[in-house]
Amino acid sequence: MSNVCDGFIQIFDIGDSFFIAFEDSEQILQKYRLICSSFYHSKCAEDSNVLPFLPVILFSEQVQVLGFAQICRVNNSIEGIESFSDINGKLDKSEPNKEKGGENLLSLAQKILIGRNLKKRKRALFGADAPSNLLKIRKIDHLNENNNNEKAANSNEIESCENEEELQLIINELRLRNVEKEMNSKRNLNSYGFYLLSGAKFGCDYLAYEKPPGEQHSLFMVICSDINKSLNLYNLIATSRVSTQVKKKILLAVVSPGTLLPYYLEMNWWKGDGNR
Incomplete structure (x- = not known):
């Protein structure tokens, strides 16, 4: 199956915010600095600078970065997708x-x-x-x-149906705001040349690398924050302790709704040099 069509990367939607690509993993990694996982192998690209086996899995944020660069086309269905026996396991891990x-x-x-x-x-x-x-x-x-x-x-x-509908509208607003907050930060940092991976295991939104993961440790632990919300100080203190242990800098990306460029604040406590 060819993934290239008129110069565009062909990406297929397999549901639950997961996407799949059958070719061009080298271009996705090296040119657009997006880290993919192999569909057939549990070992992620973050563990090595070796290109993942095809096909590769992409998340919705990564597809949006490619879409913003106008170099991908997303197909809503793919013939024979049920034949991939691993798909249910992949999706269940995110539940x-x-x-x-x-x-x-x-x-x-x-x-x-x-x-x-x-x-x-x-x-x-x-x-x-x-x-x-x-x-x-x-x-x-x-x-x-x-x-x-x-x-x-x-x-x-x-509870009245009117309240239930209003509650669902609020949930949709919050979900859209969260996506906008993280996407603006990810897209902007990606344009500065950073490779980004999920920072969930470190208590942050992203890990930012100056070189492909495997060649160099991450430089920043990125925390995305809405300008209209106050930071949870307990979470920030906990994350700062982790950053001290792993000797990484915290990069606070403050996003204002409706704007594309976040404000950044670098916090570097572990050196003890007064840069706080």
């Missing part, structure tokens, strides 16, 4: 992380929905032109709302 991420999004979306409903009630009670201190949502408001929700649950009161 625990996906489920955990979905639970976090649902919890955050529920808090946002409660806050919006509380704001609506206060505006209805005090009027839209009321002073901001009256309309401000306080902790006691959330506590009262939680008590009301528990009473409703005990009385078998079912």
Whole structure:
């Protein structure tokens, strides 16, 4: 099966944010600095600078980088894809992380929905032109709302479809915001010449390499952050301790919604040189 068509890399969507390419792994790695895993082998490209066996698996963020460079075409289906016996195993490995991420999004979306409903009630009670201190949502408001929700649950009161639809809209907004945040950082760092791998095992979003993994250790542990959200200091402290142990720098990429270029802050605590 040829992967090249009119100069474009042909990529096939196999579901659950996984994609597959049958040729051009050398171009994907060396020219576009995207690390792929072999479909048939568990050993990832991050363990070696040897090119992975074909076909290779790509994640949605990597495909978006190639799409932004206008050098790939994505096909929605592929004949005979069911014949790949490894596909279910590949997808199942991602399920625990996906489920955990979905639970976090649902919890955050529920808090946002409660806050919006509380704001609506206060505006209805005090009027839209009321002073901001009256309309401000306080902790006691959330506590009262939680008590009301528990009473409703005990009385078998079912949440309205309108709330369920609004909750799903909020989840979609949050998911899109997360994708935009990570994609802007990944695309920008990729344009600066970095190779990027998942940094989940180190407690960060990405590991950034100046050379292909296997030739050199990663230089940065990249943390992506929304400019409108405060950083979790406990997570930052934990990540900084890891960076101290592995002697890597932390690169904080702060993304503003609607902009393509993140702001960067380098944190280098392990040298003890005052660069904090």
